[in-house]
Amino acid sequence: MGLRDRLHPDLLAGVRAAGPIVLGIVPFSLITGITAVGAGMTIPEAVGMSVIVFAGASQLAAIDLVGSNAPFLVVVATAVVINGRMLMYSASIAPYFQSFGLRVRGLVAYVLTDQAYAMSVAEYESDGRRDRLRYYFGVALTLWIVWQVGTAVGAVLGAGVPDALGLEFALPLVFLALLVPAMKDRGTTTAALVAGTVALLVATVGVPLNLDLPIAAVAGVVAGAAVDARWRA
Amino acid sequence: MTDWSHAAIWAAIAAIGLCTYVIRLSFIYLFGRIESVPPRVRHVLRYVPAAVLAALVVPAVVTVRPTAAGTLLDERLLAGTLAAAVAWHTEDVLATIAVGMGTLWLLRFGPSLLGW
Numbered sequence: 184m185g186l187r188d189r190l191h192p193d194l195l196a197g198v199r200a201a202g203p204i205v206l207g208i209v210p211f212s213l214i215t216g217i218t219a220v221g222a223g224m225t226i227p228e229a230v231g232m233s234v235i236v237f238a239g240a241s242q243l244a245a246i247d248l249v250g251s252n253a254p255f256l257v258v259v260a261t262a263v264v265i266n267g268r269m270l271m272y273s274a275s276i277a278p279y280f281q282s283f284g285l286r287v288r289g290l291v292a293y294v295l296t297d298q299a300y301a302m303s304v305a306e307y308e309s310d311g312r313r314d315r316l317r318y319y320f321g322v323a324l325t326l327w328i329v330w331q332v333g334t335a336v337g338a339v340l341g342a343g344v345p346d347a348l349g350l351e352f353a354l355p356l357v358f359l360a361l362l363v364p365a366m367k368d369r370g371t372t373t374a375a376l377v378a379g380t381v382a383l384l385v386a387t388v389g390v391p392l393n394l395d396l397p398i399a400a401v402a403g404v405v406a407g408a409a410v411d412a413r414w415r416a
Numbered sequence: 417m418t419d420w421s422h423a424a425i426w427a428a429i430a431a432i433g434l435c436t437y438v439i440r441l442s443f444i445y446l447f448g449r450i451e452s453v454p455p456r457v458r459h460v461l462r463y464v465p466a467a468v469l470a471a472l473v474v475p476a477v478v479t480v481r482p483t484a485a486g487t488l489l490d491e492r493l494l495a496g497t498l499a500a501a502v503a504w505h506t507e508d509v510l511a512t513i514a515v516g517m518g519t520l521w522l523l524r525f526g527p528s529l530l531g532w
Contacts, residue, residue: 356516
């Protein structure tokens, strides 16, 4: 009996769904490892950060700040603010895992990322029959492994990845493919249009502390809920 | 290169990791303790995926430049627009990536390959 037969089909479905995302994560993780060592961190520190923090954007920001000798509190606060968006993911995905024990939910939380959240919720809403936990872990653990290996390889190599390929562009393309089916009615479409517009405005103007995503997402959610309430009234 | 001590680096990693974990666990923990998610909260949470995804996609695809032409004739915007059309018709992640990356590379490397 091969490994494929022993693994649950819904777990495998999650692993397969993570495939395209891996394309975008590999260069991202390599760059994170490379910049960590370039900033003066050791290989165990670079890898330890990926295992303990496991949140790419915040890791890159923290590495950058450590490299420029920023104060301790600034580094920690910046990274934590960047990860504040996960509060929304935690709230949004929590109802699906309500019935599981604390230990399982503790592990669910540890591997919660933008991609695992987005893929799983999209899947739950389009196909209710999937084993939610297995599918989630299929996506999330695959990304966890790729992230750890990628940062380790980047830290060890320390050399440049061809920037010109622009492989990091694969990540927004994944989100785009998930966004289209998420805009399924008046409310969700409004939420997406407003959030996208505000995100662009905020990115163009520039706001401190990397608050771009939370500001745009909250604006979108408020607009979506308001439009929907008006339509129903 | 940083002047930080190794102890300081590990302390920062631990602090960021702990705070990030608390953020991730927050509602996953809370909603397991209460009987059910209040309908009001559930109603608002409906809009989170679309809003978050749009907020991630738009700034990564669009860059506002001083001129309209500069903004519109951007390789990522052109690639993203084609990819959006594919996403709309197929709802397939791999097809969306293939068309988006393919367009980006064509715009980026095509002219020089053709000797323009």
